[in-house]
Amino acid sequence: MTNCRHRRGVFLLLQLFELPRFIACSVLAITCVMLPAKANWLNEIRHNVSGAEKAPSLEPLSPAELTGYPADYTYERVIAPSHQVPVFVVQAGLKHRDTVVLVHGLGDLASKGWLTVIPRLAQQYHVVAIDLPGFGLSQGAVFTYSPQQYAKVIDWLIAKYRHDGQVKLVGHSMGAAISVYYASQYPGRIQQLVLVDAAGILDRTAYIKRISTRDNDQADLPQSVRRVLARVDNFADKMLEKTGTGFDPTRIFSGDSSLRNMTIGEQTNVNAALALMEQNFSVLNYQTVPPTHIIWGGQDNVAPLRTAYALQHVLPLSQLQVINQAGHVPMKSHPHEFNQLLLASLNATILPRQARPKNNSERIGRCFQDNHSHFSGQYQQIILNDCKLVRFDNVDVKHLAMADSILTISASRIGTANQTMQITRSAINATDTEILGQMQSERSRFDFAGVSFYGESPVFVSQASTRLVLSLTRIITPTQSTRLGGSYVLAEQSLESAL
Structure with missing residues (x-):
């Protein structure tokens, strides 16, 4: 069972990304049971799934597929040349010069998750929203759905659809992780970045520790009780940290597309969640990232607020705004407040953080x-x-x-x-x-x-x-x-x- 040392953490992550429990269990069972098998099992899988990927198809969009989208928007399905895969793109506010690109997170809604936001943005901006490959009305493809690969799609999208003005990139959850990766790797392509409840940024051990920690700082508990609870949580953290340096079987999925297809198939949420866990955001060059507004739900249990403060620390020009009662999807739970913050952010100038005053204290x-x-x-x-x-x-x-x-x-x-x-x-x-x-x-x-x-x-x-x-x-x-x-x-x- 040594190959399953990360099974608890991986299961928690898969569940928190709102993936069905049976999928999480299946992924874990595969990693725990199949890894000790003979070395040639990967070759057999490659042989069995070779040629199984779908050929690109540009079938016309049907009225059923466009159900829920406003009739006055512009829609098309086009081939993204970076991966030769058909992707769905929606546009609004075509008359405006500056372009806002929206990148969605995990889940089945894809670009529909922005429908409470697009009408307000389209009054001032040309808006472009995409269904990333494998999500919504876009076709899946045989590649790791990682921020690195999705950033190539975003680069093509911006080059093809931008107008003559500035380009502002807005990402939510996984889409925010993709957006900050894109901004760091493609400097100069965008003028402004907005990150909304970015997921997957913290080291996975830090993330698991944070979501499993209780709030012991409660005034109604006696200090002696809170001290005991703090010791218990400290011991639990120690156990989780010990797993952080062990072998992680999930990494094999990111490194072998045949195995990923065989075991995960078309479960794109699992594919993308595993790839997001694998990306090390700590090594990115944040000095190249343009001015960044960070919007966060104060009650987010998927992407802890700690992530926002950590991002603010490394981004040279950044500003954080918190919607206190919102969770992981503030545009859905608090649409009016979110839209006001987003529009204000897109029109605001960010000043550098003030230097700390000299410490002359003798206290x-x-x-x-x-x-x-x-x-x-x-x-x-x-x-x-x-x-x-x-x-x-x-x-x-x-x-x-x-x-x-x-x-x-x-x-x-x-x-x-x-x-x-x-x-x-x-x-x-x-x-x-x-x-x-x-x-x-x-x-x-x-x-x-x-x-x-x-x-x-x-x-x-x-x-x-x-x-x-x-x-x-x-x-x-x-x-x-x-x-x-x-x-x-x-x-x-x-x-x-x-x-």
């Missing part, structure tokens, strides 16, 4: 057994000892010392140049955070999303048994800049030596 913060669990503002030093419920929100501290503690950090700056911080038998979850100087770890665990290390190499040193889960993380030294993501286990070594 010392201390926590022992959670007698002070929330910190904000500037500090000279913070010392944590046996604290399980600590939170840093917008903290600027020159020196941090931790022992036997659990800390959650957001929007903060930790450390100072040429100084060393010691973390012992502790756990840190940090988002949208800068770490200066050197951090030393002994038997500790770290989950970083949207975190930048600044200093002289090495910036992170493990003295004994350290685990890291990294998403959209950067190491910036005077001589180089490194983008990294994934799960790491360190013994007595620096993080740089493990890359």
Whole structure:
């Protein structure tokens, strides 16, 4: 059963992408049962499915297929030359000069998911929406439905349908992941990017941990109870992190189209979900991405809000707006508020984030057994000892010392140049955070999303048994800049030596 170490995490991801339970079970059963078989089984599958893919067909669109679409829009099914596959394209607002391209997420609606949005956009923009290959009224094809491959389709779409003005790209969920990948790999093609509840951006271990974590920061629970719950969740996180460095059988689907066709067939949601899980968004060059507006549902259980803050950290020009009561599909649950935010975003200018003021504080913060669990503002030093419920929100501290503690950090700056911080038998979850100087770890665990290390190499040193889960993380030294993501286990070594 060692080949199934990721089965729980994969199943959770497939379920969260709203895939039928029997499909999730089938994929997991195949990966767990078939992998130990003889080496020639892949060749047999390739032989059995060769030539099974459909030939491209440009059959006319029927009235039944267009049910639900407004009659005054323009529709066509054309061959996308990047993969020689027929795709469905809808246009509105043809008289306008600037073009807005809409990219949908997983699910059966495809471009229909934008029908509450297109009418408002078409009053000011030329709107182009597509059914990605394998979705909606577009035909499937034999390729991995990955952001990399879909970005080729988007590039063709923009080149063919854009008008003479600016091009603005809007993506939702998987479509947002595709859009940010496209913007980073095809610089200069678009002038503005809007990401709506982008899925699949965080490292998969960080994602699974986040969706399985309870809210222990409740005032109506006694502190002793919350400390116990925090210990329980910390143990569960530790178990999940251990699976993050094991063999993942789902990767074989992304690497072999014959196996994918044989096992997944036309289940394009599974195909696309697995490919999305496989993409490492941490290594993209976000410096080439144009000004980006991020719109998020505050109650999103599919793409956690933490993702938005991590993206905001790495995107040089970005602005986040949250619809507090919305879930993963805000254009459906809160159409009026969403449309207002989207139109305002498309017409707004994004200013760079303001630099933090100089920290001249002499304040010392201390926590022992959670007698002070929330910190904000500037500090000279913070010392944590046996604290399980600590939170840093917008903290600027020159020196941090931790022992036997659990800390959650957001929007903060930790450390100072040429100084060393010691973390012992502790756990840190940090988002949208800068770490200066050197951090030393002994038997500790770290989950970083949207975190930048600044200093002289090495910036992170493990003295004994350290685990890291990294998403959209950067190491910036005077001589180089490194983008990294994934799960790491360190013994007595620096993080740089493990890359």
